[in-house]
Amino acid sequence: MSQQNLESLDVEAIREEFPILQREFDGQQVVYLDNAATTQTPDPVVDAMGDYYRESNANVHRGIHHLSQEASILYEEAHDRVADFIGASGGREEVIFTKHTTEAENLVAYSWxxxxxxxxxxxxxxxxxxxxxxVTWQQIGKRTGADVKYIRITDDGTLDMDHARELITDDTAMLSAVHVSNTLGTVNPVSELVDIAHDHDALAFIDGAQAVPNRPVDVEAIDADFYAFSGHKMAGPTGIGVLYGKKELLEEMEPYLYGGGMIRKVTFEDSTWDDLPWKFEPGTPPIAEAVGLVAAIDWLEELGMERIEAHEEEMARYAYEQLAAEPGVEIYGPEPGPERGGLVGFNLESVHAHDLASIMNDHAVAIRAGDHCTQPLHDKLGVAASARASFYVYNTKAEVDELVAAIDDARQLFS
Known part of the structure; x- marks a missing residue:
């Protein structure tokens, strides 16, 4: 890691690129701690998308005119830029644009x-x-007759790797694992999980929605067969996600969405498909969103992914320590360190997470409350819901202090 990457982020300068962070509600400046759901979008990304609509807006791959050619180049080169960002040496042929991580999961589940x-x-x-x-693999299991099994978590919220080695056998066809848990903050040993799967000739799908935005990710170093993430969690626009897949696998897979833009030849009797990645991108694609995603990647790399990771770890550590010192607060997931990402899930004794979030909102503190699309995990934890504070490059320790102050008010109110 270079000395430059060891330097702290200039958070105050970063915040100036996010006008939304200056908004006030009832005279209180917003404290945005819901980044695991969606990060805010900096001016350079908004400007890049605006420039596209003002100067280059046209449909891709369907026009001979200058604007269509210009839009097509921007869209195609966006695939190359994403491939470079995640270490996919196969380039654009290994990068498929989807609407989000969920669609990427479904693409593999249905096509493979x-x-x-x-x-x-x-x-x-x-x-x-x-x-x-x-849910995706559960339903695919029901349709195909394949059994679905689950690697246990330990009491500290990490994966039981002994159980993983026991569970993954020669009968395993697919391992699908989250890189960073959006509820526990746990950073999973995905390279080790992939190695175990490959030892049994199984494929491995890694959900990187909570990893790619805040740490260096090299899909080839991980050796994932498939890896997915979303633009809106990494300072980019909504409406665009990425599926990385090894070229040889994608070439063998059939598309599961059909229409224009993904075909080579169509007759009344049959159709053949275009080359990668286009055979998996039917219809008008997310062109402006791809431009915005490239701008977000440029912006993140200028900050330095190692520094972003270090800042999130610092924020999570500080939040964990402050919340752990609060009476009646239960925290979920591992202690601060390499096994925890930039979020803290918690509950306040005798206060439902939704009520707590409502009180937070009265203080203009934005957190998430609910099951975070992990209902079975919450059942495992024995709670109906949890509160979650999640951090990004523009958050400060002073904002964590605002979070704690709001918790104190909630405790007094409900006592």
Whole structure:
């Protein structure tokens, strides 16, 4: 890691690129701690998308005119930029744009899972999976007859790797695991999980929605067969996600969405598909969103992914320590360190998470409350819901102090 990357982020300068962070509600400046759901979007990303609409707006791959050619180049090169960002040496052919991580999971589940799985096959997930993974593979299991099994979590919210080695066998066809838990903050040993899967000739899908935004990710170093993430969690626009897939696998898979833009030849009797990645991108694609995603990647890399990771770890550590010192607060997930990402899930004794979030909102503190699309995990934890504070490059310790002050007010109110 270079000395530059070891330097702290200039958070105050970063905040100036986010006008929304200056908004006030009832005279109180907003404290935005809901970044695991959606990060805010900096001016350079908004400007890049605005410039596209003002100067280059046209449909891609369908026009000979200058604007269409210009838009097509921007869109195609966006695939190349994403491939470079995540270490995919196969370039654009290994990068498919979807609407979000959920669609990426479904793409693989339908295009690969429905065709390759059957009775006797096993799908292995973790108990901390987001519904995007858990529900998708659960339903594919029901359709194909494949069994779905779950790697246990330990009392401290980490994966039981001994159980993983026991559960993943020669009958396992697919392992799908979250890189960073959106509820526990747990950073999973995904490279080790992938190695275990490959030792049994199983494929591995990694959900990187909570990892790519805040830490360096190299899909080839991880050796994932598939890896997915979303633009709106990494300072980019909504409406665009990414599926990385190894080229040889994507070439063998059939598309599961059909229409214009993904075909090579159509007759009344049959159709053939275009080359990668276009065969998986039917219809008018997210062109402006791809431009915005590139701008977000440029912005993040200028800050330095190592520094972003270090800042999130510092924020999570400070929040964990402050919340742990609060009476009646229960925190979920591992202690601060390499195994915890930039979020803290918690509950306040005798106060429902939704009530707590409402009181937070009275203080202009924005957090998330509910099951965070991890209902089975909450059942495992023995709670109906939890509150979650999640951090990004523009958050400060002073904002954590505002969070704690709001918790103190909630405790007094409900006492």
């Amino acid at each position: 899972g429905l065709n390759e799985l059957g009775p006797g096959d096993e799908i292995v997930l973790t108990e901390m999976e987001h519904h995007a993974s858990l």
